[in-house]
Amino acid sequence: GKHLSFRNHCPINGVHRSDSGIVIKRSEYGVIVSEYLKYRPEIDGLRAVAVLAVIFFHAGIWGFHGGFVGVDVFFVISGYLITRSILDALLRDNFSYLDFYERRARRILPALYFVMLACIPFAYLWLFPMEFQDFGQSLFAVATFMSNVLFWREAGYFETAAELKPLLHTWSLSVEEQFYLIFPLILVTMAASSSKDGCKEIFLASLCLFSLAAAIILYSYSPTTAFYWLPTRIWELLIGVLIAVVSIRESPNREHKYDEFLSLFGLALIIWSIIGYEGGSKHALFGLYGQMMAAMGAGLAIYYGKANTSAAKLLSYRPLVWVGLISFSIYLWNQPILAFYRQVKSAPLEASEMLIITLATILLGYLTYRYVERPFRNKRKISKRYFLGLALTLTSMFIALGLLIHTYKGFPGRVIRDPSIAIELGSVTFFNHLSDKYSACRSKEILNQSLVYPKNKFQRCMQSKMDDVVDTVIVGDSHAEHLFPGIADALPNDNVAFYVKAGLPVFSNPDFSVIYDVVGNDENIKTVILSAAWSVQIKNTYVARFENELAASVTYFLERGKKVVLVDDVPYFEGNPESCVATLPFLPNQYKGCEMPLSHVETYEQEYVPILRSVADGSTNTVYVGLRDLFCKEETCSMMHGKRVLYRDNDHLSLDGSHHVATRITESIAN
Numbered sequence: 001g002k003h004l005s006f007r008n009h010c011p012i013n014g015v016h017r018s019d020s021g022i023v024i025k026r027s028e029y030g031v032i033v034s035e036y037l038k039y040r041p042e043i044d045g046l047r048a049v050a051v052l053a054v055i056f057f058h059a060g061i062w063g064f065h066g067g068f069v070g071v072d073v074f075f076v077i078s079g080y081l082i083t084r085s086i087l088d089a090l091l092r093d094n095f096s097y098l099d100f101y102e103r104r105a106r107r108i109l110p111a112l113y114f115v116m117l118a119c120i121p122f123a124y125l126w127l128f129p130m131e132f133q134d135f136g137q138s139l140f141a142v143a144t145f146m147s148n149v150l151f152w153r154e155a156g157y158f159e160t161a162a163e164l165k166p167l168l169h170t171w172s173l174s175v176e177e178q179f180y181l182i183f184p185l186i187l188v189t190m191a192a193s194s195s196k197d198g199c200k201e202i203f204l205a206s207l208c209l210f211s212l213a214a215a216i217i218l219y220s221y222s223p224t225t226a227f228y229w230l231p232t233r234i235w236e237l238l239i240g241v242l243i244a245v246v247s248i249r250e251s252p253n254r255e256h257k258y259d260e261f262l263s264l265f266g267l268a269l270i271i272w273s274i275i276g277y278e279g280g281s282k283h284a285l286f287g288l289y290g291q292m293m294a295a296m297g298a299g300l301a302i303y304y305g306k307a308n309t310s311a312a313k314l315l316s317y318r319p320l321v322w323v324g325l326i327s328f329s330i331y332l333w334n335q336p337i338l339a340f341y342r343q344v345k346s347a348p349l350e351a352s353e354m355l356i357i358t359l360a361t362i363l364l365g366y367l368t369y370r371y372v373e374r375p376f377r378n379k380r381k382i383s384k385r386y387f388l389g390l391a392l393t394l395t396s397m398f399i400a401l402g403l404l405i406h407t408y409k410g411f412p413g414r415v416i417r418d419p420s421i422a423i424e425l426g427s428v429t430f431f432n433h434l435s436d437k438y439s440a441c442r443s444k445e446i447l448n449q450s451l452v453y454p455k456n457k458f459q460r461c462m463q464s465k466m467d468d469v470v471d472t473v474i475v476g477d478s479h480a481e482h483l484f485p486g487i488a489d490a491l492p493n494d495n496v497a498f499y500v501k502a503g504l505p506v507f508s509n510p511d512f513s514v515i516y517d518v519v520g521n522d523e524n525i526k527t528v529i530l531s532a533a534w535s536v537q538i539k540n541t542y543v544a545r546f547e548n549e550l551a552a553s554v555t556y557f558l559e560r561g562k563k564v565v566l567v568d569d570v571p572y573f574e575g576n577p578e579s580c581v582a583t584l585p586f587l588p589n590q591y592k593g594c595e596m597p598l599s600h601v602e603t604y605e606q607e608y609v610p611i612l613r614s615v616a617d618g619s620t621n622t623v624y625v626g627l628r629d630l631f632c633k634e635e636t637c638s639m640m641h642g643k644r645v646l647y648r649d650n651d652h653l654s655l656d657g658s659h660h661v662a663t664r665i666t667e668s669i670a671n
Contacts, residue, residue: 042305043077044324045315046298050074051327053274055334055361058163059354066274068287069294071172072236073270074331076298078176079240086184087248090191100184102384105391107328108173110376111368113394115332116142119166120401122340125586128578129410130425131164131343136405138167141174143398148174152228163342169335171228178230179237187241204242211235212292219288226288236291239299247303259304263311266300269293323362329373330365337361348574415582423581423645424654431458433655434485438462442470443518446499463497464488472527472669473519474498475512476505479569480531482653486662487529491669504537504546505530507553516553520560527669528557531567533651534608547611554619564619565668566612568627570653570661571601571637577647577654580640595638601628625668627661 050070057067085103089095116139123135134154141150148171155162162168190200215232218225226232273293305311315321323330337357342349349357376382405411424430431453441447441461450461460481463470471494474480474487484498499519501511519525530553538546554564573596580594605628616624631637631646639647646657653661 040307040312041321042307042312042315043081043302044327045317045320046073046301047077047324047327048320048322049270049315050077050298051330052323054331055358057274058334058338059358060349061354063275066276066287066290069270069273069290072291072294073298074172075176075233075236076240076243076295076302079237080244080302081240082180082183083187083241083244084247086187087191087244090188091248095188097184102388104177104180106377106379106382106387108177109391109394110372111329111332112142112170112173113391113398114368114372115336116167116398117394119336119340122336123166124411124414126340126343126584127410128576128582128584129412129415130578131576132410132414133406134410135166136402136410138165138170138402139398139405140402142167142170143395143402145174145177147171148178148228148230152224155224155228164339166336166339168339169331175228175230175233176237179234183237183241201242201245204238204245208235208238208242211238215288223287236295239295240302243299243303256306259306260309260311262300262303263305263309266297266302266304267311267314269297270301273297326362326365326369329368330361333364333368334361337364414584415578416585417582423577424648424656425578426648427453427652430482430648430652430655431460434458434462437485438464438488439466441497441499442466442468443497443499445514445518449514451500451502460500461498463495464491465495467495469524470495470497470522471525472496472529473525474500474529474531475515475519476500476530476532477502477537478652479533480505480529480567482658483529483531483567483661483665484658485655486653486658486660487665489659490662490666504549505532505553506546506549507556508549516556519562520556523561525562527563527565529565529567529665529669530554532569534569534612535572535604538608546608547615550611551615551618554615554622558619558621562621563669564622565665566616566622566624567665568605568609568612568625570627570651570657571596571631572604572651573637573639573647575650577639577645577649580645594640595636598632598635598637601632601637623668623671625665627664630661630664 050073053064053067053070053073055067056064057070086095086100089100119135120139123132127135137150138147141147147167151165151168151171154165190203193200211231211233212235215226215235218229218232270293273290276290301311301315305315307316337360341353341357345353376387435458439462440459441450441463443461447459447461450459452459462484472487472491474484474496475498477500481498481500484496488496499515501509501515503509503511505512505515507516519528530550550566554566557564573594575594577594609626612624616622628637630641631639639645641656641660644656644660646653646660648654648657
């Protein structure tokens, strides 16, 4: 089909006007539809590359640090195949919105809902109440195809670790389905327009570039938003759309002399984006560049990788094609299996465990494809009426169950508790306490740029008194912030403030420029406490420069008459602090997250403690405060001290924990 348009008059010049009004003008330049739609095994091979990259990334296999870009390859493939299907239906004059969405539902829902059903009993048995409450929210979000929005909202620094969320991976399905709610209407409208040849491609390309530009800009300010939102993901789907649109207009006489090189180059881009990502780097744009390479590589491999090219022959290798055919079910099983296994073990997984989990994922993927996916795609086996009834029933059930679990806060009655132990879980209680007891910081420059905790809109910039004069300031990230309530209460005669950002608290970091300017020029501030998640934050910058940058930051404050206190970080635990006071009846004595070996702490402390000590020793009026011995005795570190739990999640102190370390820090200030 060279040209598609709606006409309201009779057929002219051999152009066929169908009953629907779609005009199909065939020309010597149009491809044969059957040729256009023939099965391409190399695309299933490309799916295999994508899904294997994802599961090897989740498994932590060396060399697959960039395996997350497999999702980007999936987006391009999806855009291409769905557009090709819609264009074929338009060419045959049998496109129906209802048929389209039925096919999408048959493709997605059976396997997805089967995996969700399988997750529910394990979540009930193995998740603590807060985790089970989050799981209930995800059931609701997946059933309404809004899980990308949910996980975007939950992606804050204080939420459950991503690897422990069984349905986290469904965000990509939500992005696709949101796109396909509006895209068929756009494509049909374009096909019905009488615009000149090429205008439709220009429109789609412009939309693609606009989305990509938005992603690049937003990644600099809010990488989480850019990662999860549909508008900053459309460009990947549109690459596939453009390939499908261009392919259907392609001349049979097109030159193919560059196909071999360009298809192999596309495959190389995908491979490089997977293995070339620097695993320790957390720079958001670095990840985006990998996504761009993977998406563009997938586009080149699809368009130029026809059957006679080396790339197509490689991707058509039968084991790859087999994995590609079951890739959707593999993708669905991978995250839940890993999440639940990590919940049970609550410790880093061994290589042998990862291998078993990967093989189990592929096996379950095959069984789900064979006995769930394929039967439900067959309209002769599963009638439309039966399928729609079942789909609506399960959707309603997931929505209702999700609301029920959320309303009843994860059914805490499932858990066996020790009522004599005090515990504060999650960050809402912590921030509510700060909001109720203390005052917003008086510095408008800092307050206007402060971070906001989304669940209660709390502005994370506080001081212990309402006075304009501040005596002591805590500067850093959330691991400085959790020191505030303890230090504020331990220094009742001082006005203590905390100013935090999500980054390394050094003078050279532009995110902290306003904080350094305000604190440095305030003559009333006598003491500056610097603390952070040091081992995490130094990986966000050049580790080799950390000592010089920290020394320069200390010097900046010393030159302005301040005393500087460099505070150690607290130990990071694998598990949930709720395991300190509660056990799940079906996992007796198996949840060890409340304790960990001292050797784990010593491993990552080596990255920053010598630097903190060196800078403190080399500077006047500067002191280093170590905290490890407050949590670790002999060869074991614990979240507990007596009958108090010191953590509110796996690495942030509770109010009790803040008071536990405050005495050590304030004594160093006094001395």
